[in-house]
Amino acid sequence: MGALFPTYNRWDLCVESAQGTTVVATDGKQYLDFVAGIAVCNLGHRPPQVQEALEAQLNKVWHTSNLFTNPLQEEVAQLLAGHSCGDYVFFCNSGAEANEAALKLARKYTGRAKVISFQQSFHGRTFATMSATGQEKVHKGFGPLLPEFVHLPFNDIEVLEKEMSERVAAVMLEIVQGEGGVRQINESFLQKTVQLCRQYGALLIVDEVQTGIGRTGKAFAYQHFSIEPDIITTAKGLGSGFPVGAMIGKAFLRDAFTAGTHGSTFGGNPLAMAAAKATLQVIFQDDFLQSVAEKGHYFLEQLRTALAGVGHVREVRGLGLLIGIECEADVAKLIPLIHEKGLLVLPAGANVIRLVPPLIVTKEELDRAVAILKEVLLNEYVAIS
CATH class of the missing domain: 3.90.1150.10 (Aspartate Aminotransferase, domain 1)
Structure with missing residues (x-):
């Protein structure tokens, strides 16, 4: 019996090494990886540009503190702001932390508490982000969640209209609900959500933790539509496997997040910023x-x-x-x-079944995956169902 809490249902597969779209298990078997660290390794495993940047930074400094100026943070912030509708960036270590920051900023700026999110959404496992998550299995066993979080049916305009009021601080949504079954937002619903947020003075938070950083063919998935969120969160693909998250906000929100209002010991550390900069310089082309x-x-x-x-x-x-x-x-x-x-x-x-291959995948590899999926779904499904 091991020393780890059993918080994961692990597969009986241990990865020894990885490069690009291929992972090699400890028994020597090779796999085409369409998990990619759960949409994290957008440039594949150990992309050379990112590895070189990390190795160079390792020979300079690993950690100081956010009490010191970090020019790399400004460079990465400029890349994120320049490829989104945002103006300012807060760096952290994960998608949950980015969403936590977004919820805090929305409540602080508006002076309101109520947050609307959607059934089958997933926003993280801290108490605030778990409260925003619209899945009972994530809530079960943890006692009372934070108050003033409401989960509505996804893509239901009428229900949203009835729930909106001047008490709402923010509406939080995903363009594609990744953990919730790869369910895409309806454009009419999204446009109405934007309209209602403007009408009632609520902020629109778009969680791009899984859909951001090129995953959908745009820098951010909201860019498939003619909208501008007030706050965007991102993480998974941002550092090519190195832990890093970011919250991106509009200029009018700046004075709600001043010195002492929020922070992170490791957020935006030099190694994370080196990885993020190298990643974005490739993906944002x-x-x-x-x-x-x-x-x-x-x-x-x-x-x-x-x-x-x-x-x-x-x-x-x-x-x-x-x-x-x-x-x-x-x-x-x-x-x-x-x-x-x-x-x-x-x-x-x-x-x-979710498929999130590295963005560098080739058409030949896609064809290979299609053939495997067809074979298994045709021949094995009946036997196990």
């Missing part, structure tokens, strides 16, 4: 983002064609290289069978 959009469209169409005759596949959906295959039953037993064929995938809820 127009031709790179265009390639992601093209590969995402190709992958989605190939999957839909290949699985069209598989009766127990309900839907193949997604945006960019964030794709879900919804099945009629639980996919927990199916996923290890896909792994055995050399393709790593993960669930998104009980009955959705």
Whole structure:
């Protein structure tokens, strides 16, 4: 019996090494990795540009404190602000911390407490972000959550209209609910949400922890629509596997987050900023983002064609290289069978297979994944369902 809390249902697979889209297990078997650290390794494993930047920074300084000036923070903040509608950035260590900062900023700026989020959303596991998360399984056993958090049906305009008032500090949403089953927001619902936030003086927080940093073929997923969030949060893909998160906010919010109002010991440390800068310099190139959009469209169409005759596949959906295959039953037993064929995938809820390959994936690798998924879903599903 080990010394770790059993907080994860781990697969019986241990990775020895990884490079690009390939991981090698301790038994020597190679896998095509469409988990990518759960949409973290957007440039693949150990991208050379990021590794070089980290190695160079390791030979300078690892940590000082946010009491000292850190020029790298300003450079990364400029990259994030320059490729979003935001103006100021707060650095932290994870998506949960970025969302925590966003919720604190929204309440402090508005002087209000109520936050509206949506069923099947996922925003983190701190008490505030867990309270914002619209999934009972995340709440269970932890006692009372923070008050004034309301979870509404996703994409239901009428219910949202009834709930909005001058008491609402913020509406928090995901453009694609990754953990909630790869469910995309309806454009009409999103536009109405923006309108209602403006009407009642509430802030719009868009959680881009999973969808940001090129994952959908744009720098941020909200850019597929003609909107400008007040606050954007991001993390997973930001550091190519190095822990880093960020909250990006509009200029009018600046004076609500002054010295002493919020902070992080490790947030924006030199190593994290070196990794983030190198990552963004690659991903935020127009031709790179265009390639992601093209590969995402190709992958989605190939999957839909290949699985069209598989009766127990309900839907193949997604945006960019964030794709879900919804099945009629639980996919927990199916996923290890896909792994055995050399393709790593993960669930998104009980009955959705989630595919989040590195953004550098090739069409040949996408074709390989399609073939494996078709084989398993055709031949193995009935046996395990």
